Amino acid sequence: MARDPVDVCIIGSGAGGAPMALELGRAGFKVVVLEKGRWHKKEDFVHDEILNSRRNFFMPLPWDEPHLVRGGVDAPFRRTNEAWTANVVGGGTVHMSGYFYRLKPMDFRLRSELGPVPGANLADWPIRYEDLAPYYDRAEEELGVSGEVQPHPFAEPRHKPYPLPPLWAHPIAKEIDAACSALGLHPLTTARGIISRNYRGRAACHYCALCGSYGCESDSKSSTLAALIPAAVATGNVEIRPQSMATEIEVDAAGRAKSVVYLDANGVRQEQPAKFVVVSATAVESARLLLNSQSGRFPRGLGNNNGLVGKNLVFSSFGQSKAIFRVSSRKKEWPWLSDPAPFVQRSVQDFYAMPDARHGFRKGGTIGFMWSHPNPIYAAINIAGTGRRGLFGKALKDALREYRDSKILEFEIYGEFLPNDGTFVSVEPGVKDKYGLPVAAITLTRHPTDLVMTKYLVERGEEILKALHPDRLERVGIAGETTILQGGTCRFGKDPAQSVLDPECRLHEVPNVYVVDGSFMPSSGGVPFTLTIVANAFRVANLFVKRHKG
Amino acid sequence: MDRTTRRIFIHRLTFLGGGVVLLGGACKCNEPGGTKPATAKRPPGIVRQVLTTSHRTFTNPEFAIVSALAERILPRDEDPGAIDANVPEYIDRMLQSPDLHQMKEDFLGGIEAIDRRARARFGKGFTDASAAEQDELIAAFKDAPPDSGEAKFYELLLTLTLEGFLGDPSYGGNKDYVGWALVGFQTTAPPPGYDGMKLLHQHHAAMHAGHDGEP
Numbered sequence: 001m002a003r004d005p006v007d008v009c010i011i012g013s014g015a016g017g018a019p020m021a022l023e024l025g026r027a028g029f030k031v032v033v034l035e036k037g038r039w040h041k042k043e044d045f046v047h048d049e050i051l052n053s054r055r056n057f058f059m060p061l062p063w064d065e066p067h068l069v070r071g072g073v074d075a076p077f078r079r080t081n082e083a084w085t086a087n088v089v090g091g092g093t094v095h096m097s098g099y100f101y102r103l104k105p106m107d108f109r110l111r112s113e114l115g116p117v118p119g120a121n122l123a124d125w126p127i128r129y130e131d132l133a134p135y136y137d138r139a140e141e142e143l144g145v146s147g148e149v150q151p152h153p154f155a156e157p158r159h160k161p162y163p164l165p166p167l168w169a170h171p172i173a174k175e176i177d178a179a180c181s182a183l184g185l186h187p188l189t190t191a192r193g194i195i196s197r198n199y200r201g202r203a204a205c206h207y208c209a210l211c212g213s214y215g216c217e218s219d220s221k222s223s224t225l226a227a228l229i230p231a232a233v234a235t236g237n238v239e240i241r242p243q244s245m246a247t248e249i250e251v252d253a254a255g256r257a258k259s260v261v262y263l264d265a266n267g268v269r270q271e272q273p274a275k276f277v278v279v280s281a282t283a284v285e286s287a288r289l290l291l292n293s294q295s296g297r298f299p300r301g302l303g304n305n306n307g308l309v310g311k312n313l314v315f316s317s318f319g320q321s322k323a324i325f326r327v328s329s330r331k332k333e334w335p336w337l338s339d340p341a342p343f344v345q346r347s348v349q350d351f352y353a354m355p356d357a358r359h360g361f362r363k364g365g366t367i368g369f370m371w372s373h374p375n376p377i378y379a380a381i382n383i384a385g386t387g388r389r390g391l392f393g394k395a396l397k398d399a400l401r402e403y404r405d406s407k408i409l410e411f412e413i414y415g416e417f418l419p420n421d422g423t424f425v426s427v428e429p430g431v432k433d434k435y436g437l438p439v440a441a442i443t444l445t446r447h448p449t450d451l452v453m454t455k456y457l458v459e460r461g462e463e464i465l466k467a468l469h470p471d472r473l474e475r476v477g478i479a480g481e482t483t484i485l486q487g488g489t490c491r492f493g494k495d496p497a498q499s500v501l502d503p504e505c506r507l508h509e510v511p512n513v514y515v516v517d518g519s520f521m522p523s524s525g526g527v528p529f530t531l532t533i534v535a536n537a538f539r540v541a542n543l544f545v546k547r548h549k550g
Numbered sequence: 551m552d553r554t555t556r557r558i559f560i561h562r563l564t565f566l567g568g569g570v571v572l573l574g575g576a577c578k579c580n581e582p583g584g585t586k587p588a589t590a591k592r593p594p595g596i597v598r599q600v601l602t603t604s605h606r607t608f609t610n611p612e613f614a615i616v617s618a619l620a621e622r623i624l625p626r627d628e629d630p631g632a633i634d635a636n637v638p639e640y641i642d643r644m645l646q647s648p649d650l651h652q653m654k655e656d657f658l659g660g661i662e663a664i665d666r667r668a669r670a671r672f673g674k675g676f677t678d679a680s681a682a683e684q685d686e687l688i689a690a691f692k693d694a695p696p697d698s699g700e701a702k703f704y705e706l707l708l709t710l711t712l713e714g715f716l717g718d719p720s721y722g723g724n725k726d727y728v729g730w731a732l733v734g735f736q737t738t739a740p741p742p743g744y745d746g747m748k749l750l751h752q753h754h755a756a757m758h759a760g761h762d763g764e765p
Contacts, residue, residue: 038756050717
């Protein structure tokens with residue numbers, strides 16, 4: 001049935017949707033947010049690894065709602081649960097670790113900086129860093145970001161300090177600093193979307209063991225659920241409708257969006273008429289929704305008459321190594337090693353970009369240090385292994401005792417992911433989810449340069465770890481991608497023939513439809529996407545209000 | 551390898567901070583006839599003593615085998631073992647989850663298979679075998695080809711044992727936090743009266759709401 005019309009219907013309540021809801025609500029627009037997942041209270045987030053991490057608390061299951069993934073156009077699709085972020089009010093910001101780096105000015109003009117790269121679809125952004133900078137300030141202030149401004153070779157210009165001082169760092173940070181300095185590198189304090197002091201009615205972080213991958217039980221993590229949605233609802237103009245799965249955007253005879261069709265918590269079809277539709281369901285799922293919204297006017301999907309919706313999908317290039325330190329053998333040298341402080345709080349961006357291609361790549365990324373995730377079942381299953389090398393019995397217990405006596409320092413790479421013709425989202429009409437909708441199909445082809453780059457950054461990270469003289473160094477991988485960080489399926493740009501969205505993130509072909517998740521990003525950059533998505537959503541909201549108010 | 555254990559269906563899904571996760575129950579949507587319980591096909595190796603069992607999933611003899619298996623995975627030595635942590639109780643309770651219906655059937659089939667292997671090899675049931683004999687059987691299952699029913703049962707057993715040893719005590723295992731003590735895990739435990747299993751079932755029920763809605 002058709003609901004009462006509203007000004008704006010927003011699909012998704014995460015990093016993109018929530019800032020839009022807040023700002024449009026403040027400006028007096030009547031807003032409905034359709035969120036596919038449940039609306040949790042902070043009390044629902046408990047330190048229960050089985051509930052949180054080992055069952056489908058955040059992510060759907062591949063037999064209910066699969067994503068199809070294949071490694072290149074010639075490979076067969078397989079069903080997975082990859083490339084989902086949390087299906088909850090607040091989206092992926094609920095379970096994020098909150099590594100809140102900004103992009104660098106060069107990220108906005110990658111094509112100009114690098115020139116043509118064979119096999120890659122590089123594009124400059126239609127805005128500059130300077131255009132987004134005020135909204136980075138805004139995002140950091142609204143969400144609550146803890147950090148400190150430090151000079152380093154790739155430090156982005158900024159006009160304001162962080163709203164909150166840095167989080168307390170484990171003493172190992174000082175050792176990383178010394179190791180980096182000896183190598184001629186510039187370690188920096190990682191900015192975090194976690195509040196280090198009480199902030200706007202939210203309690204400061206109490207440094208529990210379980211942060212990333214968990215929802216925060218004290219609202220200290222700066223998810224949109226904790227930081228933006230209560231304020232949006234308090235405007236009196238915003239209604240959050242959880243467990244509402246958008247299935248299609250309907251258009252009128254003139255080709256403008258007129259409503260969003262969705263299934264409510266009982267599976268009943270509803271229709272929400274709206275003057276404007278804002279799509280923010282993740283780069284993969286937003287592309288899927290547009291591609292599934294087919295009509296006489298848009299037979300290939302909404303806003304897709306140029307065939308670019310779903311193209312140029314990017315993730316974040318991933319690599320990782322870990323250093324194992326035995327606490328007992330370090331007791332004299334590092335008596336503080338067993339300190340339970342959960343955050344390492346150090347990053348290295350010296351390899352964010354290279355002056356020339358002597359190492360086989362020009363654009364790199366960030367090396368971020370952290371303690372290995374403390375989930376004990378997760379750790380034990382990895383330690384036990386299976387097959388001929390698998391451990392059980394006394395050998396397994398000895399290995400678990402060794403783990404108890406260890407601190408495991410890891411780094412993770414957030415590297416540029418070169419967009420290419422072989423990496424895109426399509427829909428598979430033959431494979432449907434539990435709602436009966438064709439599912440998103442991801443074709444993933446890695447540009448060889450990405451792998452050269454990731455390996456190089458992993459090796460540099462390992463040099464830092466080696467300088468700390470660990471008992472053991474283990475390389476996890478040099479050729480991965482972090483699929484919870486996703487962008488690029490609806491590139492923004494000035495040329496309607498080359499992009500899906502205009503610089504204000506409206507569909508070129510349907511100007512009353514906005515897309516504000518990571519989809520707009522023509523390139524991944526060398527940092528996690530979340531803060532940039534939030535900042536851009538504040539930018540788009542500001543332009544929306546200017547254009548449509550009064 | 552008998553037919554029952556070959557049916558074991560394990561999913562390796564990467565959830566956040568979960569690494570490799572095992573979940574059962576896929577068959578209900580994807581495999582025609584997959585929901586049919588294997589109970590009827592079970593050979594008479596173990597007599598199900600439903601009326602006398604004091605457990606939820608297992609008969610008393612099955613519970614004894616599960617206890618013996620879990621204890622060989624994590625034996626008591628200078629530190630507590632699986633039985634000290636109430637791991638069998640955890641497995642017994644966890645396999646009651648409606649979403650794990652298929653996994654329960656598969657797990658029961660695996661218990662039977664290893665017990666039958668014990669009888670064939672040593673002329674006695676698994677629980678009557680010596681610790682060394684039990685280890686030999688478990689190792690044979692562990693080292694079987696990766697896609698075999700034996701290897702999958704081992705992985706399921708290992709995973710459920712580690713979940714029971716290291717999960718929140720409200721699920722029935724990790725008694726007196728002995729598992730967390732072994733690995734040195736420290737956390738603020740959930741509030742008093744917390745019942746993870748109940749929440750898990752409620753969450754799954756909520757996830758399944760609206761399933762049948764036709765768009």
